Amino acid sequence: MALHRLTKIVMGVPNPDETAAYYTDFGLAPDNLDATPNAGHTFSTVDGGEQLQVVHNERRRLLQLGVGADDPDDLDRVAASLTDLEVPVERTERGIRAMDPGTGVIVLVEVADRYDQEPTPAPAYNSPGVNARTESRAPGVEREGVVRPRKLGHVVLGSTDQEFSQKFFQRGIGFKVSDTVPGLAAFMRCSTDHHNVLVQQAPVAFLHHTSWQVDDVDEVGRGATSMLEKDPDRHVWGLGRHHVGSNFFWYLKDPAGNFSEYYSDLDCIVDDALWTPGVWEGTRGLFNWGPPPPPSFLAPDDLAELMTGAHQPG
Ligand SMILES: [Fe+2]
Numbered sequence: 001m002a003l004h005r006l007t008k009i010v011m012g013v014p015n016p017d018e019t020a021a022y023y024t025d026f027g028l029a030p031d032n033l034d035a036t037p038n039a040g041h042t043f044s045t046v047d048g049g050e051q052l053q054v055v056h057n058e059r060r061r062l063l064q065l066g067v068g069a070d071d072p073d074d075l076d077r078v079a080a081s082l083t084d085l086e087v088p089v090e091r092t093e094r095g096i097r098a099m100d101p102g103t104g105v106i107v108l109v110e111v112a113d114r115y116d117q118e119p120t121p122a123p124a125y126n127s128p129g130v131n132a133r134t135e136s137r138a139p140g141v142e143r144e145g146v147v148r149p150r151k152l153g154h155v156v157l158g159s160t161d162q163e164f165s166q167k168f169f170q171r172g173i174g175f176k177v178s179d180t181v182p183g184l185a186a187f188m189r190c191s192t193d194h195h196n197v198l199v200q201q202a203p204v205a206f207l208h209h210t211s212w213q214v215d216d217v218d219e220v221g222r223g224a225t226s227m228l229e230k231d232p233d234r235h236v237w238g239l240g241r242h243h244v245g246s247n248f249f250w251y252l253k254d255p256a257g258n259f260s261e262y263y264s265d266l267d268c269i270v271d272d273a274l275w276t277p278g279v280w281e282g283t284r285g286l287f288n289w290g291p292p293p294p295p296s297f298l299a300p301d302d303l304a305e306l307m308t309g310a311h312q313p314g
Pocket of ligand 1 (some may be wrong): 211
């Protein structure tokens, strides 16, 4: 069988309590509100169970990334491929683990259940000549309550050795390339999602963003609006629609400096043979429509600080 999804990430930040409060506002369900600093804080999505752990680390970065596989044969195959790349592989109770030297991320490949998402049909939208919804207001404006992310969609990482990181994920772990933006990165998938991991060259290994699926564009907007009502400084970039992956997006910033994205309507690749990977130049590589990306999206404000910190332990 095959790899089929991301399972769980472990995020290291200097301020875990503050950061955990942010992800509670973001709509993730906290599993252990009374966490000790060592245990960290864990969070669940609606469909993915426990998918985020926030722990203390001297500087912000992604510590661990979980990838779900169907059965133990997949683990053997991944272990062999990593060994071919001369990456040390460790067997654990649940799977195998290996570190990508470029991003510093420990990737844990483990046997995990596939997602069984409750089908959520798109609401009826009116369009010219099609009155799909009459005598009622749009569901998106009637909704109340907190937006709850359905699952962890993808992570974007900065690597000091993009070329090797790409090889690590593609040839080592077994990700497939969906699209490429020359000079930036390749969008890689380990599931039917257009992308689950993207690694870009950076002066220091860091976590650029995590991305969380919500039901539709109204939930993207409602989620971000609620976050900004609490603190307008959380805004980074949105609302817009990416060209590569097609998803609606809105990026916000956590108190450690990591971006978190609400997304919906991402491209889905079920039959690899029917998808043609593209090469995207210029702004298309970043977005199709929306406000222009702020410079801090491309080069986060704390990069210089992270580089200084990278010379110290942690
Ligand atoms: Fe994203």
